[in-house]
Amino acid sequence: MSSDSPDVPDDVAQRVKNVRVEEEMEQSYIDYAMSVIAGRALPDVRDGLKPVHRRILYAMHEAGVSSGSAHRKSSSIVGETMGDYHPHGDSAIYDTLVRMAQPFSMREPLVDGQGNFGSIDGDPPAAMRYTEARMAPIAEELLSDIDMDTVDFEGNYDGRLEEPSVLPAAFPNLLVNGSSGIAVGMSTNVPPHNLGEVIDATIHLIENPDCSIPDLMEHVPAPDFPTGANIVGRNAIRKAYQTGRGRLRVRAEYHVEENDRGSDSIVITELPYQQNKSRLVERIAEDVNDGSLEGVRDLRDESDRDGIRVVVELKSNANTDIVENHLLESHLERTFGVINLALVDGQPEVLSLKELLEHYLEHRKEVVRRRSEHELAEAEDRAHILEGRLRALENAESVVEAIRDAEDRDAARAALRDDFDFSESQAEHIVRMQLGSLTSMEAAEIESEYEDVTARIKRLEEILADESELLGVIKEELRELKEEYASERRTRVIESTGEVTDEDLIPEEDVVVVLSEEDYIKRVPTETFSVQHRGGKGVIGSDLKEGDRVSTVFTASTHDYLLCFTNQGQVYQLKTYEIPEMSRTARGKSAVNLLDLDDGEELTAVVNTDDFGEEEFLTMVTRNGTVKRTPATEYEDVLSTGIIGIRLEHGDELVDVEVTDGESDLVIASAHGMAIRFDESEARSTGRATKGVNGIKLRDGDTVAGLVATHEGDERALFTVTENGYGKRTPLSEYRPQSRYGYGLTDIKTEERNGNVVTVKAVSEADQLIAMSQGGQIMRTAASEVSTVGRNTKGVKIMDVEDGDHVASVDVYTPGDADESDD
Known part of the structure; x- marks a missing residue:
């Protein structure tokens, strides 16, 4: 369109501005953010x-x-x-x-x-x-x-x-009812409080302007949530009040009672603020169904209009403390993040408890001052009218005569102004007076009202002239509000007695952990399995599902924190007590909630984190002979989904892991009975996600069976176990050190009778072996039952496995003083 078109103003070109896009976007976003902050998301500190x-x-x-x-x-x-x-x-x-x-x-x-x-x-x-x-x-x-x-x-x-x-706002509503909201780049989360306590704190601040926050906390000890419950610990409360930010741990109120069946029930009667009761019951039920919460017989919501009552009924053999602790850890505690963010003069500020009360008090002083000024103006107007009425009564005859002689109302008003010096408002009021107001009784009432109004004026002037009087008014009104509306505190503050974990509630004992190829897992007390002479069949250790086989067996204490390495090189962290305890013949429960294993992924090594020291290493060996060392500190933070322990070549698998100190010798054994010993320093230390170096040369068809760490002068023996249940014990001193990446020496003869080597372990005279077959037979025998022999021998029968069955896994168990051995 042409610039000289009649539809286009002549100065349109002059009104066009050149603006940088980034500057316009920045300013527009700031304007939008401030609009959200001040206009929608954040409360005003004055009325909350x-x-x-x-x-x-x-x-x-x-x-x-x-x-x-x-x-x-x-x-x-x-x-x-x-x-x-x-x-x-x-x-x-x-x-x-x-x-x-x-x-x-x-x-x-x-x-x-x-x-x-x-x-x-x-x-x-x-x-x-x-x-x-x-x-x-x-x-x-x-x-x-x-x-x-x-x-x-x-x-x-x-x-x-x-x-x-x-x-x-006659009361500090921001503290009483709290507030929550999300603005652009900031959020607020002010907890609710008890009205009576907040009023007491406000009065204390009026009387003691220089008081400290601990002084105010004598009146406001903690937030008071409408749903009650408990705040655990006072330190977080103190921090929130002092800084305006903090994280409060809020715990449900519950108690344990005995039910009709004679077992315990955990009864929940109050919930943390903003917790959905229905969702809570659903989540507890989910934990029961998936096996992560054991010992629960029934779960009922018996809540009504009178209050909350959620009943968790336990089985007769359940450990009440363990169930209670699980509920606390997973469901009955929530964190309330305090952020005392509010608008002060239109600007967002994070405020301490004292600052919140000070800003409210300034607002209330302004309100009472303006109200007093308004009331004073009205009282002075009324006193002025009453003064005119009193003067009119004193000169009633003259006033009446002047009004009667006037032609109209305007003339009457003018006569009153001129003859009696009444003001316009007084004259207007007198003209409108009724004759009945001239009675002596009416006169007395006017006198009384005038005295009241003048007294009120005097009082209002005192309030406006003296701040202490104004503050006195505020205090009195706050006390009246407390008297009318205050209620009892609902939320209790309980002291933190230290974190109580399931580990604290579970007795420490040695257990045998069994895992199958289809990821069924269980733990059984070690004492369940009696020590037998070598060569026996053992006892049923697991009732396996058809087609399933045992993949791993190991011993641990219920208080152990374990690193579990899989054949695919992943590492998972596992707390032994989290594994469900079951009977000797039970199949076990799905490990999906404990170990996030993929299809075909199996545990091949378990390391106790108690063995870690500052200079310790985790040394690994793969099926194809690769060895890798990594500082143990790199495995301190393990995600629930696992972390990479070693990066494997295609087709390779992780076989075994040992904790070493940097000065150890490594003994790698192969499935065909070979073994090589070399200094661990020959495999330099690398990070977690690395491949390592060659550790042993393998002939065609051979693979690595296991790894042992030893030192010069180590009096232990190398215990070699084959798949057909045979094994031998040979002093580690008979395996002379060599250079890394050789074929090594013959360890055991692997022929048709023995079968391939399953694993090697370092044992002492006091140790015991716990061996388990793929079919679920388990046997516990003393290492001393096997006599010490040299290398390159056949060994003796350790476990009598049936035709078609093979030894799956072996672990070394060192019994404590309390263990008793039976035949």
């Missing part, structure tokens, strides 16, 4: 309300929907709020109205709701056309004196009406 809360309450006030009126349809309240003050959509307004009516969300609900306003189970409220609401009595205290010029007003969104920029 966001704009939507304030507008709903003011709309109800203007519509006369007070605590003494009939309930009004929620849709009507929402409509008036949206149409006059808050043009942001009805659903947001109704959600806010609902929350202000929920006794489990607000410590002092501001709305009195009638109908379905949701539940602690997360049930949604009924549609706004079905529910009704009105202001709660305490909400009127937030609006008290709003018509007495106590706060500033501003135009509404379309300029038709005015709305308050803040409410007078």
